[in-house]
Amino acid sequence: MSRKKDITGGFFIGVTAFSAFVIIAVIIILLVVIIKGGKDTFSWEFLTAFPEDGMMKGGIFPAIYGTALLVLIMSIAAVPFGTITAIYLTEYAHEKSVLAQTIRFAVRTLATVPSIIFGLFGLGFFIKFVGGGVDDFFLGGELKWGQPNILWASLTMALLTLPVVIVSVEEAIRTVPRELREASLALGATKWETIKRIVIPGSRSGIMTGTILAVSRGAGEVAPILFTGAAYYLATLPTSMSDQFMNLGYHIYILATQSANVDQTLPIQFATTMVLLLLTFTLNLAAVIIRSRLRRKAK
């Protein structure tokens, strides 16, 4: 009997350990394959040069630049908006009010919407409706804003990453102790003064975590920018909000499916993937560190 138990016990330990091992193995294989394939191409020049020869040679600088610009504009839109929403939800809305419940439901739903839907929404809303409207009303029908560009792509991406910001900031606001709010109010501060001087400064690391997670998500997503602003190839960097841009994730897709000779671009694909992975890993790691510090502080 006890022998049988030992065997079953051992069997389950084996199964669980194996499952855990598979996950680690996947990550290791992924990294090894990518680094092995990309390390010879990866160089300083690769990071700083434009693509050449129909993207078969050269670097990926415009894609890095475009990705950075995309996440920058996205953050400028998503972080303040998400922070304000989080402040409303935690400080002003009654926990059980219909409005607060509705907002929370919307945030949760937003987080589960497939990213391609955001792309379609961006195309329909930002480009056709807003952009097209601006062109019709202010530019007499000249086509300027009613086409894909970096602004619409960034705003579309901002919608996708908004839930990440809201949830992180909310969590941080909740860690600001009630005693500090009371101290501020008891000194004759209004609620808004208390939020501005005590709650927001106390939530800085949460706002930071939210921003980093949003940036890391935004840097990796491709679907939302497919129809809203990413370009196949551009000879110049974007200089205006109405310009299109190149993007790391999209660049990988292009190289892998659309280039003249897919096999020949393989090393570039690997190296580009390496850059993208490195970027998102670093950002996520930073977010994890800041967040764990925040949680320790909350205890």
Added chain:
Amino acid sequence: MKEIKIKTRDLTLYYGPKMALNSISIEIPEKEVTAFIGPSGCGKSTFLRTLNRMNDLIPNVRITGEVLVDSLNIYDKQIDVVNLRKKVGMVFQKSNPFAKSIFENVAYGPRINGINNKTKLEEIVETSLKKAFIWEEVKDRLNDSAMALSGGQQQRMCIARTLAVEPEIILMDEPASALDPISTAKIEELIFELKKNYTIVIVTHNMQQAARVSDLTAFFYLGELIEFGKTKKIFTTPDKKHTEEYITGRFG
């Protein structure tokens, strides 16, 4: 007899359906120390917090009756609660410094009131810290974080922070319950000094403390004000049997 600073009339408070204070009527004189005593959950802290409307922050609280501060009903619709709290300051059980420098902690209230002149702020910070008997200990490190102070120093700094707003009344909710005996003695000494200029209401669990620092004592039990009078009388010849039992330690 000194003038009445705070007066409540039939003050009743409900947390949801539960009655926490039952028809409290009391008259608190100015520039004296009034202590609220009673076992945990008797409503003394809740009552204290009705005096500067800190209970407003808690959902589902319903209040009936009146609280008059300088003969004005503070639950009147026309009362500006922000101004009320400037006049009726509060020191909490757990010292709660902001994550700012000592200087900025004390300057917080004045800054909110629109004082931004540096010399003026320095002056207010210095006098407030002096009044709270902590100036000598911190004058060389005003720009250090307030979190680095000891518990007792933090609490005196919080008192200085309250004084910086120039209140007339200071409510203290067990201000020394988390402190060691030496820090406690300092706080008590401070209370003794402050009552020359301020009306002080203090909630305390410590019977000896109430006897030492207060002029008047109110005994609360199960949301009711059982007895209120001169501290000396309450501690020697209380009228109610309940009060006597609590003070002599037979329950509580």
